[in-house]
Amino acid sequence: MPRPRPEPVQVVKQRRDAALSALVHGVPYINFLGIEFERRGDELTAILPFDNKLIGNPLLPAIHGGVTAGFLETTAVIGLAWSGLWDDIESGQISMESLTEGHLPRLPKTIDFTVDYLRSGLPRDAYARARVNRSGRRYASVHVEAWQDQRDVLFAQATGHFLMPSKDD
């Protein structure tokens, strides 16, 4: 049997971007902080554009530790949900219509989250990437790294454990 012709690149990209956008923009807190995600294939980079309302220490000035924690937790949750949804997005099992209508897949729930503050967050854009170290049927462990100007100079890192949404929900 001949191999089916691959889908046109625009169709694939449109489906992936619609799924990601629905996942990210459906959460009010993510919009409040102004976090956006960039996608290269299945790799996601979270971006936190600097804004004065993110400041926690006006004298330095530095980004609030709670903002850093929220940014890293968001990166972890979206990264984990994204890696779980990838196969369904690729196979077209998740329909564009249901996503754009706001029928979002259930997100993983945070059990615990530990942030390691390596240096103060400067008043400029921040970036983060998550790595799913283990994802089982019920629990997952995710590590996140965040940096600003230089990729190798992290200003924070975090590890969290998450409860996966049950498949029959």
Added chain:
Amino acid sequence: MEPDKAKMAEHFINAIPHCKALNMRLTDIGAGKAEMELPYDSKIVGDPETGVLHGGAVSALMDTCCGAAAMCHPSSPSGTATIDLRIDYMRAATPGQNVRTKAECYHITRSVAFVRATAFDDDDSRPVATATGAFTVQRK
């Protein structure tokens, strides 16, 4: 809270743009202890289907409250920064209810303040989250 302490507490929050953006309130402070409140707001919801607040907003509240507890310790460091903070989420905060947190700086050395905090909604018997953290101690 005594009037001068309340004034200081208000000044502390208003000086921090992110706390102001979340409408946080410092409800009590003194001798290595602090209490804060985060009003429920639909703009900081983490789960649109249930209306439960995002963990990040609770983190910001607990981080600030732990920092305030470290700063008001009798050995009075002039400033502080978070070294590490772990938050355990026991349950979802009930939608529509404010989140309150109490933090205590239970040990301080010349360089590090050790702080723990618990967060509640209207139900005082079941914590929403607990936090433990280490903070820097900046000497005057």
